[in-house]
Amino acid sequence: MKAKYHHGDLANSLVSATVSLLQTRGLAQLSLREVAREAGVSHAAPAHHFGDKAGLLTAVAIEGYGVLAEALRASQTLGCRSPEQRLLDAGFAYIQFALSHTAHFEVMFHPALTHSESPEYVTASLAAKAVLETCIRNFLRQQSPLEQIPERQIQATVIALWSQVHGFANLWLAGNLGDVTDTVRRDMVILDVLASVIPRPHQPT
Amino acid sequence: MKAKYHHGDLANSLVSATVSLLQTRGLAQLSLREVAREAGVSHAAPAHHFGDKAGLLTAVAIEGYGVLAEALRASQTLGCRSPEQRLLDAGFAYIQFALSHTAHFEVMFHPALTHSESPEYVTASLAAKAVLETCIRNFLRQQSPLEQIPERQIQATVIALWSQVHGFANLWLAGNLGDVTDTVRRDMVILDVLASVIPRPHQPT
């Protein structure tokens, strides 16, 4: 833990400090220099490890994609549940991630803040998206096992459900969902909302 | 149009300049001083009219709420359509607003950027939300005119559909919906997605 010239694990410390500051002060007030101060290093140290501010936020986003993917996977592992319940659990996990990892979530979905074309970013992003898509594909497969669903419709469903939970999280974080603050009612609202949009088995064109 | 000491309509000009700069350079690069430069006034002129940067963005957000509300209203005025089509049109209008007024949309749903507790902001925000809610209520009313739908379920549907279009717009703007760039396929994707989540007449609890 002694931080002299060679911190040992400064890169990770800087990412942690960034997340911490994002949660407390918010994105607008975040500064590289304050991150450096929080980590106890000089003001230009972050630039050495991450190039620039966008590079640091890129690391935050990549970490976020990993956490999200893991959360989605974990939501599907426990057995003995109906396909609908599994899908609800995935959506619930997505929203819970967004609400409990506000800093990561915000950075992940604002590509202008990051180097969103860097290989590591693209890889992490696609990996998380793949897990999400798998959840929905599994649901559709188990829901209508006999008939083949056209790929186009699968894609539309993926986008629709993703939009659903993503929009809910965004509206919630932006304070647009009223003053449902206490946890109990919050969970009920989320489940109500999610349950109301499980797609029908046969969708009319 | 001559801008000497008294510009005449500087406040509006500053808002326009802000929107223009937001579209070209993006939120991260926006600076009060550049806005002032764009409007041809001194660097501290914006502060006089809007107090601070958040004040200027507040004006942008309020303008955005007005445009959104008007777009939603306009989507419902033309007659002779099924309730489903009307609902689709409302959702489509919401998404079209988000994609064509990126600057406004981004500012509107990031309360940390604005004085989101100011009376004008709250009024404009609630007004737009009320129009949106009316669209959905009208749909539900026409869809099942006989039975009374519990208020709780109506609220859940409002949140669900709002989340739907809001999340779609966000994911789209963040570049997470693949490379569906040309307009034709874009419209089809949007309609596919929207059509796939029109709520069922009778939702199981």
Add this chain to the structure above:
DNA sequence: AGCCAAACTAGACACTGTCAAGATAAATCA
């Protein structure tokens, strides 16, 4: 021991938001 590359610091520069104080023009009123 000697050297090298990586890790970090120190200083500087242009730029930012905001504040105080001053200058100017328009509106008001005698």
Add this chain to the structure above:
DNA sequence: TGATTTATCTTGACAGTGTCTAGTTTGGCT
């Protein structure tokens, strides 16, 4: 009309920011 008041805008300053360059320290290697 002419004086004064008021809103509008400018000027200058300050602390803080991101990033660049050059320098300093350190650990690992042969």
